[in-house]
Amino acid sequence: MKTILITGATSGIGLAAAQQIAAGGDRLVLVGRNPDKLEHSAELVRAAGAGEVDTLECDFASQAAVRRLAKTVRADYDRLDVLANNAGGYFDVRTETEEGIEATFAVNHLGGFLLTELLLDLLTTSAPARILFTSSVMNYSGTMDFDDLGFRDGYSGEKAYNRSKLANILYTRALSRRLAGSGVTVNAFHPGAVATHIWDALPWYGKPLAEIAKLLFFISPERGGRTLTYLATAPEVAEISGCYFQHNRVRTPSRRALDDAVGRELCEISAELVGLPG
16 A cells, blocks of 8 residues: 655646545545644545545645644655645735745745655655656746745746746756656646645635636646546656656756756755755
């Protein structure tokens, strides 16, 4: 029985994927911020056939919370076969975390970066193992300015979100190179334009358009979750690493996402921001 940990697992594609993966009888570890939502999600995943279901609380805006989560996982589990970094957020108004970091970058990139780094030894001893990052097609519009990662100048929710999704792919590629030969693969993916609650954070003038788009163009969380499920379980991708997937196929990400020098610098700066050795 494999142990599969999914962050952002109380709604959207995280919950949908957990229910889909549950049919295989594996052990699911669901991570979310709200204990009531976690328990409800666990009931749904148990009903879908999971061998075991555990729940863990974590707010990915807090590095201290991420460290507590990693400590708990390391203490309570002797193996981790899949780490799916799916937690994310959208902040229309520029917000800073308790560490003084812009919240979109903190939640969508640094939280998963820190958790992954703290669990790497557990993942490598569990090999073959898989690490996943929920990115977005918005990586094509993302920029990376290391002098102003948090958009102190010219902030918009969209620009910050796009940057965080670009960071997901840059880190995926860099980490894949580090882990070459270890038996641990790392991939990022775009789940599709999914009708989830993340769009609720759009400014007032964008919400009517988002509601129309949800009805006409967006896919369901169940459909969006299939890519996460595929990358977490499909045998045909067991040895593929360092790639960006759309519609269960490897796609070429943005030109910026392919810049390995930028990826290395991002990893160095990210390590500094979370207090890890570079």
